[in-house]
Amino acid sequence: MVCSYTNVSNFLEYKIRSLYHIWLFLAMNFIITATHKAIKELYNEEVAEGVINIQDTRKEFEGQATIVVFPIVRLSKKSPEQTANDLGNYLLENLKEVTAFNVVKGFLNLSIANEYWLSLFNNELLVPEFGAIKPNGKKVMVEYSSPNTNKPLHLGHVRNNLLGYAVAELLKADGYEVFKVNLVNDRGIHICKSMLAWQKWGNEETPQSSGLKGDHLVGKYYVIFDKEYKKEIEALMRDGLTEDEAKKNAPLILEAQQMLLAWEAGDDAVISLWQKMNGWVYEGFEVTYKNLGVDFDKYYYESNTYLLGKGTVDEGLASGVFFKKPDGSVWIDLTADGLDQKLVLRADGTSVYITQDLGTAQMKYDDFKMDESIYVVGNEQDYHFKVLFLILEKLGKTWAKGLYHLSYGMVDLPSGKMKSREGTVVDADDLIAEMVSTAKQKTEALGKVDHFSDEEKNTLYYNIGLGALKYFLLKVEPKKRLLFDPSESIDFQGNTGPFIQYTHARVKSLLNKAGYVSEPVTAPVELSETELEMILLLSKYPSEISLAAKAYSPASLANYLYEVAKMFNKFYHEVPPIVKEEDAAVKQHRLNLSAVTATILKAGMSILGITVPERM
Incomplete structure (x- = not known):
């Protein structure tokens, strides 16, 4: 199944984060090839494939690509520092892309020429297909919402729905065929x-x-x-x-x-x-x-599924996985697995909750034949899903290995911030109305929408209010309990949805003012430190999607998008006014950087279910 964050090995996470994405790994492969050659010429030794890997250089050191030298020491028979200096000098002399190097203990940090990064930006980031990940041929189901039909959706359901939708969209962006389903408790x-x-x-x-x-x-x-x-x-x-x-x-x-x-x-x-x-x-x-x-591809109703699972119980009895007590009730003994004995059918032959879940799991698999199935359910059900998945595995369901419980924590509101209609829980409709109202107040206070029509204003207030709500709930790792302050979430500065939305609108305003048309820059351009940082950060977008998808965590993508927005604002304030730039190549390159930033912010926020306005 797709690995949860805790199941992603440190090596896999390191590979994803350090190599950004497969195309960047291939682009930097010339350094690995040259390093192999250097080891052969310097030490007369062959190095196995995969021993040499490139990672991004830590921010406090000069350079963009780092080779970890420790695995090579046994071949050089020198200290890590001496080995790194040997390799650094060789690469500096033999690779035109390497302009300088520095050594920090066993780490060789390489500075790569401007021309390389410009070529990478023009040929990879600037193309319309950047960030698109090819289908991987796997199917995944995401089940979320799961409301009761005796009351409105409340704040807890809001986190559930937003998390389920974002995870589904993340997996879709990472190449999966995704099915969104809702199991409604209607009986x-x-x-x-x-x-x-x-x-x-x-x-x-x-x-x-x-x-x-x-x-x-x-x-x-x-x-x-x-x-x-x-x-x-x-x-x-x-x-x-x-x-x-x-x-x-x-x-x-x-x-x-x-x-x-x-x-x-x-x-x-x-x-x-x-x-x-x-x-x-x-x-x-x-x-x-x-x-x-949020939306769904299929609804399941407990009124149609509550009798399911009895056939599964019969199957388990026949195979010896379940046993019957003298009163006729059916159980499974999970004490050897560190759990307890679990009732799966009452003595009178009626189902318990897990009976239904066993049958529904089989029905969903029969309907979609998915490789993975994710249940988005609060952490109060952690034990239930541990038992459910274990029983299905013991029943020999090969697809049970693909089941995953995406457990999330509760959402609290500061006392007195909002009162629900009933005075006990905050229902979703009240929360949405409060968010839109707060967005209206804060936006109008800035005095920048006077020229908007009433329809444009209302659309903007809705997008800002919902963007603030969604981003605030999604930027926190799912397992964490969080405190949600509606007013604090609608801030046009800091790690908030409105800040990212405003940054996108700022970029679009700049591009419109410049009459921007996308064109690669072929003339030499000297990159500032911030521009180089931008290219490095923007190039991570595909791998950030993959990492967030594999971790079932929209939080990592949300926080990456915040870093992108923050980096653009730093760039915007550091460089002279782009529209007035006289050097055509420099102007075009900076507009290209801005355009790619806007594209990534819009695409990434869309995965989170957030609309970014064209103007604010």
């Missing part, structure tokens, strides 16, 4: 609670009559059920029942349980009510999904 006692409350206190209220989105309306009755249920519990406890007894015997919960039994028995009235209220919720969800900018 169970919690669904019946909303239905029963609407029956009792709804007075036929609908989204149309109430003016509420369907998911908010259904969520309203879930809250009403909870309030009335608590009243009944308190009343029963005053009559002498324990809290546990009261919870089990409250009339409301008994009625909800009866409704669930009727639903599962195919009662027409209950199914009709369920279909109507679920329909309201789905319409509401679609509005939220559209506003979040």
Whole structure:
């Protein structure tokens, strides 16, 4: 399967980061070839293929390419420093691309000629195909969102949806065929609670009559059920029942349980009510999904999948993976694997949650025949997925090796920053509205949109607000719990979405003002230190996609894009006004650098689901 970040070997990560991408490795291969020749001539020794590798030079040292000399010492029979100096002098004398070198212990740092970097920039970075990674022939499924149909999507769902979408887009950019799926929890006692409350206190209220989105309306009755249920519990406890007894015997919960039994028995009235209220919720969800900018290729519904898995249990019993207890319940013993015994089928033959998951996993594989399947689910389910994947492996499912739980931490808001409609959780629609409102206030305070039409302003506020939200949530490694401050995220300075968006708009303004047309520069141009740094940083874009995809971490791509934006602003302020530059070659090259920056910012932010405006 695609490796998680913790499973990517240090060597692989080193290779990806240091060689940027395969084309750069091939471009720098002339140094490796010359180094092989140097070892033969200097020490009369042959060196095995793969021993000599090039990495990028650390920022505190002069140079752009570094050879690690330690593996060569056994051939030279000299100290690392002496060996590095020998090789440095040889390369300086025999390679026109090498203009200088310095030695730091066992590291040979090489300075490469301007002409080389200009050629690399013109022939690789400036072409329209730069950053496009060829299809690798593998299929991957990303399952995310997975809401319950008894309430609106909330802040936790926002992180889930944005993370799942970005990971799917990353894998697509890295050459995978990607399927985005959503497993909707549309059955169970919690669904019946909303239905029963609407029956009792709804007075036929609908989204149309109430003016509420369907998911908010259904969520309203879930809250009403909870309030009335608590009243009944308190009343029963005053009559002498324990809290546990009261919870089990409250009339409301008994009625909800009866409704669930009727639903599962195919009662027409209950199914009709369920279909109507679920329909309201789905319409509401679609509005939220559209506003979040996420989509799905296929929906799975637990109402269609909850009976799956019993065949898998029979299969496991026949193979001896599962065992049956005297009461008829079916279990698997995972104590030898450091876990515990796990129930997979109740004594009465009904499914438990993992039974359904076993069957659904098989169904998804049968539907798509994917090589990998990623479950984007919060870290409270870490143990569940460890057990699920292990059971599937023990059942001999060859595709189980391709299953991965992308576990993520909770999102907190500073106390008092936002209050939800219910006063307990922040729902997604409130959060989106707050983000757009804050973006409007902060943008208007800068006074730079007075010449925009109302439609352009509203589009800009939406893009800035959603860009701020998405970037803030995605720039943090998924496993980390994070504190999200809506106001802090909408800042036009620092590591924020609006800063990157503003940088893109600045570049586009520059290019438009210059009447830019893309053309390679063939005349000699002296690169400043910052321009060289830009070429090196921009050249990493394809490898940053691959690294982020292999780590299932949009955070590394997000932070790379911030570095690109920061580097452009440094360049923009250091060089004289580009539009007024009199040297045509210098002007064209700097405009080319700016154009590639804009292209990378737009493409990279699009992978994260963020729109970058043309002007701000």
